[in-house]
Amino acid sequence: MSRLSLLWLLAVAVLLGSCSNDFSPVIPQFTAAESLLEGGGPIPKQSYVWMNGIYRLRAGNEQFGDTVVLRWGGANPSIFCGRNSAFFILEARSLGDTIVFEGYWRYAYQNETGRVRLFIAPDEGGRQLSAGLQPTGxxxxxxxSGGTEGALQREIVMERIRPIRALFRNFWILGHRGGGRNSDLHPVSENSREMIQFAERLGCNGVEIDVRLTSDGVPILYHDENLNTRLVRGDYMVGPISNYAFWQLRRFTTLANGEQIPTLAEALETAVEKTSLNFVWLDIKTPDVIPTILPILDTVRTRAAQLGRKIEIVMGLPTEDIYQAYRNLPEATRPPALCELSTQQTEAINAAIWAPRWTLGTQDAAVAAMHSNNRRAFVWTLDNPTYILQFLREGSFDGILTNYPTMVAYMYYVKE
Structure with a gap:
């Protein structure tokens, strides 16, 4: 398609008022006049561990449950709840001897949301936490908490009852499509650099991202085969994304919430330099992607080593043709792999991880066999709360890929 044709299509789309995606996330916010965070100072990083923990609710449990998990992800705290699959996305500042949190709560499986403001008073831990000291009590x-606007009328009181012991174990909570889908109504788009940065706030320590190839051979992040209004704004570019050069996508298309479609190199740079995520699963969509990724992985690993960042990047092999393309690589050049096929195929290529779909069950014997050969086992894509709990209690998988990492985080940390 010529540049002139693309410009003509763009002009027609504007004249016709072409539609955008159907997902319009509501993100409740405090206005500048309402917020108490302005003028506050940063909270010492050493205080994060003394706030991380399991809390018992003495008020607010009707909405959020009897226990919640507070966990800092990067420079911001989040709270994960048992009731209504709720979670809080927060920012925090130190105001004198008081810790102040502001943000919003959401139900993961519904659209209901609202604002929330919380405090740790000086005599309830705020004084010591503001100074970077361990609280004595x-x-x-x-x-x-409240609705999307207006007064905050529902009382919340929570007391820390123990630390999060599970933080010191190797278990991977993996966010699907970078952390969540557009349909989950997060403030950022799936498979975007912004979503990769947001994933830690949802409880992730790793992400899965989808990799496709443009017509000029650039690996990019995009889930579907075709451009569509579920994933991008406007309908003036249509058809397979592989029909378009990268410059065309960058110039004429944005993701659902206005972000650029990232290259794989940009996405991995974001994961390494702007997060503390320790795992990235590359979901390879077509076999021709594989050789284009190898030099990018070399560059990213070199950069991670320079920064002292420990991050594992694996190539996901979901289909027979992609598996064969990987197997055809010279063995010395093969990056670490995650195989979604049989255990025999996993062993044949010496893949680091076996990753079956969740509908096959906990597969205890197969997982044990992987562990005995120094391999890990992940399961995908697990979203139902009943089955999440079952796999955590009865299974021995090393990680869960999910669209609801907030729910997995709550269940995993509480069970420990």
Whole structure:
């Protein structure tokens, strides 16, 4: 398709008022006049571990459950709840001797959301936490939640009852499509650099991202085969994404929430330099992607080593043709692999990880066999709360790929 044709299509689309995607996330916010965070100072990083923990609710449990998990992801805290699959996305500042949190709560499986403001008072841990010291008593968080606007009227009181012991174990909570789908109504788009940065706030320590190839051979992040209004704004570019050169996608298309479609190199640079994620699963969509990825992985690993970043990047092999393309690589050049096919095929290529779909069950014997050969086992894509709990209690998988990492995080940390 010529540049002139693309410009003509763009002009026609504007004249016709072409539609955008159907997902319009509502992200409740405090106005500048309402917020208490302005003028606050940063919270010492050493205080994060003394706030991370399991909390018992003494007020607000009707909405959020009897226990919640508070966990810092990067420079921001989140709270994961048992009831209504709720979670809080927060920012925090130190105001004198008081810790202040502001943000929003959401139900993971519904659209209901609202604002929340919380405090740790000086005599309930705030004074010591603001100074980077370990509190001598019980950390207590108090505040209110509400709707998307107006007064905050529902009381919240929570007391820290123990630390998160599971943080010191090797288990991977993996966000699907970078952390979540567009249909999950997060403030950023799936498979974007912004979503990769947001994933830690959802409880992830790793992400899965989808890799396709443009017509000029650039690996990019995009899930579907075709451009569509579920994933991009506007309908003036249509058809297989592989029909377009990268410059065309960058110039004429944005993702659902306005972000650029990232190259794989940009996405991995973001993961390495702007997050503390320790795992990236590359979901390879077509066999021709594989050789284009190898030099990118070399560059990214070199950069990670320079920064002292420990991050594992594996090539996911979901189909027979992609598996064969990987197997055809010279053995010395093969990057670490995650095989979604049989255990025999996993062993044949010496893949680091075996990853079956969740509908096959906990497969205890097969997982044990992988462990005995120094391999790991992940399961995908697990979203139902009942089955998440079953796999955590009865299975021995090393990681779960999910669209609802907040729910997996709550269940995993509480069970420990």
């Amino acid at each position: 019980t950390v207590t968080i108090r505040g209110q």
